Amino acid sequence: MLMITCPYGLTSILNNELKKLWYLTKDSFDTGTFVDAGLDDSYKINIRSRIANKVFLKLNKPGICLDFDELYDLTQSISRSDYIAPGHWVSIKVHTRQSNIDSPKSAQSIIQKAIMTQLTWEKDKERHIDRWWHTHTVFMVINKNICSLYINTSGKSLHERWYRDQTWDAPLKENIAAALVQLANRKYSEPLMDPFCGSGTICIEAAMIARNIAPGLNRYFACEQFPIFDKDKFDALIADAKTKSYDKQYTIIWSDIDQDVLRVAKENAAHVWVDDTISFVYGDMLDHTSRSTPLSGASNTLVTNPPYGKRMGTDVSDIHHTLSQLQTKKSVILSWYEWWKNIFSNGERSWKVTKNGADETNIFISK
Numbered sequence: 001m002l003m004i005t006c007p008y009g010l011t012s013i014l015n016n017e018l019k020k021l022w023y024l025t026k027d028s029f030d031t032g033t034f035v036d037a038g039l040d041d042s043y044k045i046n047i048r049s050r051i052a053n054k055v056f057l058k059l060n061k062p063g064i065c066l067d068f069d070e071l072y073d074l075t076q077s078i079s080r081s082d083y084i085a086p087g088h089w090v091s092i093k094v095h096t097r098q099s100n101i102d103s104p105k106s107a108q109s110i111i112q113k114a115i116m117t118q119l120t121w122e123k124d125k126e127r128h129i130d131r132w133w134h135t136h137t138v139f140m141v142i143n144k145n146i147c148s149l150y151i152n153t154s155g156k157s158l159h160e161r162w163y164r165d166q167t168w169d170a171p172l173k174e175n176i177a178a179a180l181v182q183l184a185n186r187k188y189s190e191p192l193m194d195p196f197c198g199s200g201t202i203c204i205e206a207a208m209i210a211r212n213i214a215p216g217l218n219r220y221f222a223c224e225q226f227p228i229f230d231k232d233k234f235d236a237l238i239a240d241a242k243t244k245s246y247d248k249q250y251t252i253i254w255s256d257i258d259q260d261v262l263r264v265a266k267e268n269a270a271h272v273w274v275d276d277t278i279s280f281v282y283g284d285m286l287d288h289t290s291r292s293t294p295l296s297g298a299s300n301t302l303v304t305n306p307p308y309g310k311r312m313g314t315d316v317s318d319i320h321h322t323l324s325q326l327q328t329k330k331s332v333i334l335s336w337y338e339w340w341k342n343i344f345s346n347g348e349r350s351w352k353v354t355k356n357g358a359d360e361t362n363i364f365i366s367k
Ligand SMILES: C[S@@+](CC[C@H](N)C(=O)[O-])C[C@H]1O[C@@H](n2cnc3c(N)ncnc32)[C@H](O)[C@@H]1O
Pocket: 168, 169, 170, 171, 172, 173, 195, 196, 197, 198, 199, 200, 201, 202, 255, 256, 257, 258, 261, 283, 284, 285, 286, 305, 306, 307, 308, 319
């Protein structure tokens, strides 16, 4: 069984994506979903998912634990030597809900003791534990006294692709940018634009989606350190993902008022070989409605994350008003500014997401 997590509120988009990868999801929750699949499938989801945060593999059949002794025994009975190599360190996270064991901190030290006892028992007692280099995360969920132990197969969150060396103010997480592009549901032949591109995340994700470039091609995953990691299978999936990408060109336009930030965006796009797919327009958004520019066009899909005064320290309501006057075929806007609800009031949907772990923002979508 795999548990796949995602940013708050994006589970339905994650489920759609997993369906396209031929996985049936079950028992979804606000920040993720479950898939009846194993370690080999985690390779594919890690390499191909644009929306997931992390992929966790379940290590045991769920067992009931009513006290710490039972928790210790259950943890010790789960064989982990297939996943945790000698010398690797384990970091433990615990989530408890409606259970006799209600102290995550105490549960954490019991699980730590059980895991380390088993590992040192099975192998050389003297060995050096390298906690800085290879740390695996093990996650115990205790829900209504039922305990399930998971191991993180992804390592760092999957939103961390390999292309964004540099960022600017308030960069958007890559998986949230990909979700915005998916929500626009546009034909790839139609132009897409982001007039507040910053480090370029939305346009880069749009270009990767259009050209079917897998997001996990060039990064490291924690499962690569598991003793049972199957390198041949993994390499075959990477090779397969590479053959599925195309060189075709699409009209994707980005703009920003800041020349330096555009330079960073271009460098980021070059890292993922899509700089030739994106056109650059330098300028102030406030000018784009008063003259004819590539950003004003009735066939354009607007996907953007406008500046927000709350975080960047200025009043930006005039920018939002000007943006709302741009002619577009469809608009997807990630903003904290509730005013957009009135603008898109004709039967529009809005999602709540937590952006960058701090501010609560909405995704507003025009018809
Ligand atoms: C919230 S950030 C966008 C972050 C971007 N999505 C990313 O992932 O890096 C907003 C951007 O709007 C730009 N901006 C602010 N005022 C502008 C204006 N009047 N016209 C065009 N761009 C503007 C800022 O330079 C900043 O890069």
